[in-house]
Amino acid sequence: MSKPMTGALRCLPTAPAAGPIPPAAENLSYSLLLPGGAYCAGLARDAIRSLLDRHGLSDLRDTAALAASELVSAAYRFTPDREMILRVRWQFEALRIVLYDQHPAHAAPRAAEECRDRRSRSMWLLAAAVDAHGGDWGLAPVLTPGGGTKSWALLHR
Secondary structure (H helix, E strand, O other): OOOOOOOHHHHOOOOOOOOOOOOOHHHOEEEEEEOOOOOHHHHHHHHHHHHHHHOOOHHHHHHHHHHHHHHHHHHHHHOOOOOEEEEEEEEOOEEEEEEEEEEEOOOOHHHHHHHHHHHHHHOHHHHHHHHHOOOEEEEEEOOOOOEEEEEEEEEEO
16 A cells, blocks of 8 residues: 655645746747748748737837848858858847857958958948947857857847
8 A cells, every 4th residue: 555645745836827928028039040041031030020029029120120131141141051040039128139150260360350340341231220229239259169150139129
């Protein structure tokens, strides 16, 4: 005959009933793995528009879609046909769009700086759109042995 369970398990509170969490700005946090083709800029635009509409941030939709498209396009120009990760998150009262690509690391510091300058200049449309929204943008090397670039845009309401 088995004994009833005793111990700490009896003391656990009952879990609240789980239910769907409705989309809101506070829980906007998504990551998308994009295959790296030229068409990924359109996928990024569509995904951003849909997510921001669902999470009550439609006032940022057009600028955010443009920003995501420009980040993906620049990554494709500098590292074609390689996977990239697009992240979008609402945090500290700002929309953060981050793209990680697989741009190889440059052995020479001068080559790395020239490449960074070329990419920065190619993102003039992103710079203008983000600036008009009181935001910021940038890019930096990813600190991994294989290299990569992290580019981002920050938008305020």
